[in-house]
Amino acid sequence: MPALSPLAPDRFPDLPVIDGVRFAATEAGVRYKNRTDVMLALCDPGTTVAGVFTRSSTRSAPVLDCEAKIGVEGGEGAAILVNSGNSNAFTGKAGEASVARICAEVASATGLPGGRIFTSSTGVIGERLPDDRITAVLDRLVAGLDPAGIEPAARAIMTTDTFPKGAVRRARIEGQDVKIAGIAKGSGMIAPDMATMLVYIFTDAKVAQPLLQEMLSDLTQRTFNCITVDGDTSTSDTLLMAATGQAAEVTERGGPFEGALHEVMLDLAHQVVRDGEGATKxxxxxxxxxxxxxxxxxxxxxxxxxxxxxxxxxxxxxxxxxxxxxxxxxxxxxxxxxxxxxxxxxxxxxxxxxxxxxxxxxxxxxxxxxxxxxxxxxxxxxxxxxxxxxxxxxxxxxxxxxxxx
Amino acid sequence: MPALSPLAPDRFPDLPVIDGVRFAATEAGVRYKNRTDVMLALCDPGTTVAGVFTRSSTRSAPVLDCEAKIGVEGGEGAAILVNSGNSNAFTGKAGEASVARICAEVASATGLPGGRIFTSSTGVIGERLPDDRITAVLDRLVAGLDPAGIEPAARAIMTTDTFPKGAVRRARIEGQDVKIAGIAKGSGMIAPDMATMLVYIFTDAKVAQPLLQEMLSDLTQRTFNCITVDGDTSTSDTLLMAATGQAAEVTERGGPFEGALHEVMLDLAHQVVRDGEGATKxxxxxxxxxxxxxxxxxxxxxxxxxxxxxxxxxxxxxxxxxxxxxxxxxxxxxxxxxxxxxxxxxxxxxxxxxxxxxxxxxxxxxxxxxxxxxxxxxxxxxxxxxxxxxxxxxxxxxxxxxxxx
CATH class of the missing domain: 3.10.20.340 (ArgJ beta chain, C-terminal domain)
Structure with a gap:
């Protein structure tokens, strides 16, 4: 484990509860020992989900699966399940089967339709994902879901990261506060165009999916697509954002919500650079x-x-x-x-x-x-x-x- | 001075005399102490010269000067003067004035017209070239010209190189042997497109300038533009080839002469990679x-x-x-x-x-x-x-x- 980056922030920020989403993290033993390596985020019905993904032509099975599911909204909740230690990239048809099995088990454990289960995997390329180790801990994850569990989730997705990454901003919409909180992992294989790492952002605002997607895609160009550590691009890069719809509604571009979202994304992007492998400046x-x-x-x-x-x-x-x-x-x-x-x-x-x-x-x-x-x-x-x-x-x-x- | 690259060839090859060209090298003290840092190659009348240059938009004053002179042939000889230690790049109008002064002095010392003087500079960027130190040794260089002096010339142009680079091939044209001998410097700031380093190739064959240029440009695509050390591109990259016309004439593409030239260029290109900064593989x-x-x-x-x-x-x-x-x-x-x-x-x-x-x-x-x-x-x-x-x-x-x- 490399020493803490000299550019690390003093501490993980205090991330508030986002109404409508709960988190859990646990040890599945995918590859690492004696640390958490899988996290689940479960969002209540009414949640919309947007995503931006690597454009790599060798992108991983979970990325391909997420891409296919984004933009299909039916008012249900959503689940995001992420493991570290194995990226399930370049694992052929076996990799796709692993994703299908995980999604089916998460659907069954949460009562959500399969189309609302989003997964990410990060870590070694080209080795079969031991998906049975992940599905074996699903009940434990569901039982441990906690609205305040976002920091353990941020820790469970780390690979070569030397610190967990989180950011939060608030925006005032029609006299009401909405919150945006995000977590990220990434320190090597970081390059712009396209993007960089795993990032999950949650807000209690209500945002229609097409509008959320538009903001997320545009802001990515000025944040995650503007950082580079080594010019190398991951096969797994995923940015997912869930809006639970439990606070005020955002109905247009360019307002305080988008400004706050921009700041969260820039903050996380800068943290990834600050954790760049070997970085001292x-x-x-x-x-x-x-x-x-x-x-x-x-x-x-x-x-x-x-x-x-x-x-x-x-x-x-x-x-x-x-x-x-x-x-x-x-x-x-x-x-x-x-x-x-x-x-x-x-x-x-x-x-x-x-x-x-x-x-x-x-x-x-x-x-x-x-x-x-x-x-x-x-x-x-x-x-x-x-x-x-x-x-x-x-x-x-x-x-x-x-x-x- | 870094240790010799573990990938270095056993020794500098035996480069034959190329009829019609003589070499000299000496210490001008441009930047380095106690080593040669300037070389002169003087070609007899009847020589044709072709060149390929960096496409950098911040290319150096000597590169711009060479580009302007290539392809203007009047049957005269030609001189190539190269210094190491200072690249005369990003030195504004002062840099252009330095090139003009050096060319004028070389013209006067050799009796050649100014349009037939080609110069290169390699080394630090952004510092004024002390051209007076170069012009001060011109008489010594001219007095020291030697048909067998190509190896000292190869040594004088080195910067971070750990070994001098030379290559030779022969081709049979209409029952007559022609020779092609080249030298190169380069180990960092090496990237394809365009290119690589300083390279000077000499042949006793007779080749019309347009044909020589065509071969040189095409073969560059398959040699110097196919190597990379760090993806960085120099502001000074220069490949010059002089054909003295003292042996058989080459009149078409694709024959044994072009094959031999390809081998010389590939050999030098590989040597540059083998001297890549820090390379062990x-x-x-x-x-x-x-x-x-x-x-x-x-x-x-x-x-x-x-x-x-x-x-x-x-x-x-x-x-x-x-x-x-x-x-x-x-x-x-x-x-x-x-x-x-x-x-x-x-x-x-x-x-x-x-x-x-x-x-x-x-x-x-x-x-x-x-x-x-x-x-x-x-x-x-x-x-x-x-x-x-x-x-x-x-x-x-x-x-x-x-x-x-």
């Missing part, structure tokens, strides 16, 4: 002045994924030449003589060369910080994009040359 | 059965650039699940149930799951080798592509968290 890459947002995104992506940039940051080296390199290779429209670069508030380069005021000592002092910001202005137009990444350290190599994921 | 990634060659290339690129695949190889872990992940994220058309994977001759996975005959011990034993081959068949069509890469080790982090490139 959290880095915001903000690109402005591109000819389009898409071009700005290319540049931000190129910088945030560059091993040479990320190792320089690990070495606390203000090596802006590597940022120039990453801009150049991005494929975005750029003009050397209009490019400027900042470290935090320090102007490092402008007009195609080092700034006359820049002194290496300033940059070196800045790089000793734990939260860094690289600003790049292309000087071409109004396009902008922001991404978040971490440094690339020895610990990343250690974790990934040893751990079988 | 040389890995061929061969993809077949894609719907197109372009799709096969996407898959090969995705596997060869994946930090999770490359760290698994460093750890001698036959982690084929990460290869499935890399196929999935490539964007190529793939069907989990038709995918098969091989390590060397060992079938690891087929039909969407691990092969019934596969045993982990077999894969683990194979991974202990130094030269590895990962074969992926997508089972979709006839598209294929091969790329070469190395593992990702602690030494890569060491080199790049310390070295200012």
């Amino acid at each position: 959290f880095v915001e890459v903000a690109v402005t002045g591109a000819v389009s947002d898409a071009d700005a995104r290319k540049v931000a992506h190129s910088i945030a994924n560059s091993p040479l940039v990320k190792t320089a940051i690990a070495g606390e080296d203000p090596n802006w030449g590597r940022i120039v390199m990453a801009v150049g290779k991005s494929g975005a429209e750029a003009d050397r003589d209009r490019l400027s670069i900042r470290f935090g508030e320090i102007e490092v380069a402008r007009d195609g060369w080092v700034s006359p005021e820049y002194a290496e000592a300033k940059g070196a002092a800045y790089m000793k910080g734990q939260d860094l910001r690289i600003g790049v202005d292309l000087g071409m137009g109004d396009g902008q994009a922001t991404m978040w990444t971490c440094d690339l350290t020895h610990a990343y190599i250690q974790i990934n040359a040893d751990y079988r994921s | 040389f890995v061929e990634v061969a993809v077949t059965g894609a719907v197109s060659d372009a799709d096969a290339r996407k898959v090969a690129h995705s596997i060869a650039n994946s930090p999770l695949v490359k760290t698994a190889i460093a750890g001698e872990d036959p982690n084929w699940g990460r290869i499935v992940m890399a196929v999935g994220k490539s964007g190529a058309e793939a069907d989990r149930d038709r995918l098969s994977i091989r390590f060397g001759e060992i079938e690891v996975a087929r039909d969407g799951w691990v092969s019934p005959e596969y045993a982990e011990a077999k894969g683990a034993a194979y991974m202990k080798g130094q030269d590895l081959r990962i074969g992926v068949d997508l089972g979709m069509g006839d598209g294929q592509a091969t790329m070469w890469t190395c593992d990702l080790t602690h030494a890569y982090i060491q080199i790049n968290a310390d070295y200012r490139s």
